[in-house]
Amino acid sequence: MKQELTNAPLLVVGAGIMGAGIAQVAALAGHEVLLYDARAGAALDAREQLGQTLDRLVAKGKIAADVAAQALARISAIESLPAAAKVRLVVEAIVEQLDAKRALFQQLEAIVGADCILASNTSSISVTAIAQGLQQPGRLVGMHFFNPVPLMKLVEVVSGLQTEPAVAQAIFDLSGAWGKVAVHARSTPGFIVNRIARPYYAETLALLQEQAAPAALLDACLRAAGFRMGPCELMDLIGHDTNFSVTQSVFVANFFDKRYVPSLVQREMVDAGLLGRKSGRGFFDYRDGAVKPAAASLALLAVAAAQRLGLHGAGAVAERFADALQQAGVAFERLPASDWVGLEVDGAQLRLSDGRTATQLGAEVALFDWPLGGAGALAWTPSLHASAAWAQAAPAWLQRLGFAPQRMADSPGLVVARTLAMLINEAADAVQQGVCTEQGADAAMKLGVNYPAGPFEWLARWDVGAVVRLLDALDAHYRGERYRVSPWLRQRA
Numbered sequence: 001m002k003q004e005l006t007n008a009p010l011l012v013v014g015a016g017i018m019g020a021g022i023a024q025v026a027a028l029a030g031h032e033v034l035l036y037d038a039r040a041g042a043a044l045d046a047r048e049q050l051g052q053t054l055d056r057l058v059a060k061g062k063i064a065a066d067v068a069a070q071a072l073a074r075i076s077a078i079e080s081l082p083a084a085a086k087v088r089l090v091v092e093a094i095v096e097q098l099d100a101k102r103a104l105f106q107q108l109e110a111i112v113g114a115d116c117i118l119a120s121n122t123s124s125i126s127v128t129a130i131a132q133g134l135q136q137p138g139r140l141v142g143m144h145f146f147n148p149v150p151l152m153k154l155v156e157v158v159s160g161l162q163t164e165p166a167v168a169q170a171i172f173d174l175s176g177a178w179g180k181v182a183v184h185a186r187s188t189p190g191f192i193v194n195r196i197a198r199p200y201y202a203e204t205l206a207l208l209q210e211q212a213a214p215a216a217l218l219d220a221c222l223r224a225a226g227f228r229m230g231p232c233e234l235m236d237l238i239g240h241d242t243n244f245s246v247t248q249s250v251f252v253a254n255f256f257d258k259r260y261v262p263s264l265v266q267r268e269m270v271d272a273g274l275l276g277r278k279s280g281r282g283f284f285d286y287r288d289g290a291v292k293p294a295a296a297s298l299a300l301l302a303v304a305a306a307q308r309l310g311l312h313g314a315g316a317v318a319e320r321f322a323d324a325l326q327q328a329g330v331a332f333e334r335l336p337a338s339d340w341v342g343l344e345v346d347g348a349q350l351r352l353s354d355g356r357t358a359t360q361l362g363a364e365v366a367l368f369d370w371p372l373g374g375a376g377a378l379a380w381t382p383s384l385h386a387s388a389a390w391a392q393a394a395p396a397w398l399q400r401l402g403f404a405p406q407r408m409a410d411s412p413g414l415v416v417a418r419t420l421a422m423l424i425n426e427a428a429d430a431v432q433q434g435v436c437t438e439q440g441a442d443a444a445m446k447l448g449v450n451y452p453a454g455p456f457e458w459l460a461r462w463d464v465g466a467v468v469r470l471l472d473a474l475d476a477h478y479r480g481e482r483y484r485v486s487p488w489l490r491q492r493a
């Protein structure tokens with residue numbers, strides 16, 4: 001089915017948040033748009049609202065008045081589906097229920113022409129399953145927009161088992177013509193973004209469950225690594241009910257694979273009705289007058305002069321430490337052949353986490369997290385057997401190197417290292433399973449959830465062997481399936 005959809009008339013079914021956004025984008029791109037909703041009057045209301053939205057865009061100078069007027073004129077609300085017989089594309093954005101979507105598409109097949117493409121904006125239902133029962137299952141494809149549709153650039157073009165490649169390509173090309181960045185995805189639980197993003201929440205929830213650190217500290221460390229929002233404040237924004245239900249659906253859809261196991265911590269938040277911003281409280285308090293806790297900021301600690309200071313290891317972190325020490329006028333010896341990265345201060349070690357705990361590595365040992373961002377919050381931990389003197393000196397050295405040290409429990413992989421390793425691991429599995437390409441995963445995570453970089457971009461800056469060793473160390477520590485290494489990564493290590 002070769003398709004050219006430029007300026008083709010289209011039908012949007014479901015005039016809710018997503019349907020209205022899709023109608024707006026399509027009309028601004030020049031399409032005649034029919035809008036239908038099962039609830040009488042809803043499509044007309046949505047059209048009226050779109051008129052106000054377009055007026056606001058004109059008032060803000062974002063679009064010209066005539067462009068807005070023409071776009072609105074291209075949108076018509078219809079009250080029955082047969083009025084859409086001539087359309088060449090249907091984009092469905094109705095309630096997230098398999099039966100409702102299947103019934104709608106089967107009904108539509110009897111109305112539209114044989115060359116009409118059927119697209120679903122489902123965020124979690126199998127595209128393969130939606131297509132079952134259609135006379136032409138090959139013409140059904142996922143067209144997964146992100147909320148708010150006019151602002152979010154990403155579209156996941158999701159192919160089910162029977163989707164014809166030309167149909168997926170037509171939607172891919174059309175998304176580009178609408179100013180979006182399209183990424184091909186195979187219909188598997190969570191598609192790309194909702195799957196690869198799971199560890200961003202899950203690792204923080206796991207650390208909270210083992211009381212490794214408070215929410216504000218975890219958020220501060222991940223913000224310092226470049227994420228726009230920490231996981232706790234982000235879950236508060238999304239809503240714990242929504243976030244928990246996505247996690248559960250990915251877990252169930254993967255046949256209860258322990259990798260995706262939901263969190264009791266989040267379950268409790270949902271049970272308590274602490275849903276986040278929308279309920280006034282989640283991890284943080286959003287009620288009037290509440291003050292959001294910040295991560296601890298230590299006063300500048302004194303650093304005792306070292307008799308012998310060694311800088312171990314090579315690579316970006318070692319180079320950065322060398323620069324900082326030189327600028328501070330501190331004499332040190334370089335030990336680039338060492339098998340660990342960090343400072344040795346009169347025999348005590350301040351090491352970059354490699355996934356093993358500080359306690360495992362010895363007594364006078366402290367670990368620090370992967371310093372991905374510039375200065376700012378950086379998690380660290382002393383060994384359970386470290387002397388009080390070293391537990392005081394280690395954060396002072398981190399301050400001297402330009403960080404705001406955040407003490408947490410001796411959990412393997414600390415915060416950033418373990419979160420990023422798990423994001424990379426999930427992305428590697430997705431690529432190996434043909435869900436998306438490496439470039440697709442990077443684009444999807446940057447555009448769909450605003451990550452500062454894509455998982456494969458992090459991997460290129462890190463080292464595949466180090467990521468695998470870190471995950472193996474986590475796996476050895478927790479002994480479950482959760483931290484099993486993606487075969488794709490292991491083969492490249």
Ligand code: NAD
Pocket residue numbers: 013014015016017018019036037038039042092093094095096097100104121122123124144145146147
């Ligand atoms: P919504 O509740 O705002 O809108 C759904 C609309 O569909 C309602 O107006 C409802 O009356 C109408 N509807 C329900 N059943 C219908 C039927 N059988 N025929 C015609 N109209 C029907 O929901 P939404 O947030 O816009 O989500 C719609 C779809 O988009 C869902 O599949 C959802 O998973 C997906 N999605 C949502 C988001 C998001 O952030 N909200 C993001 C991506 C994808």
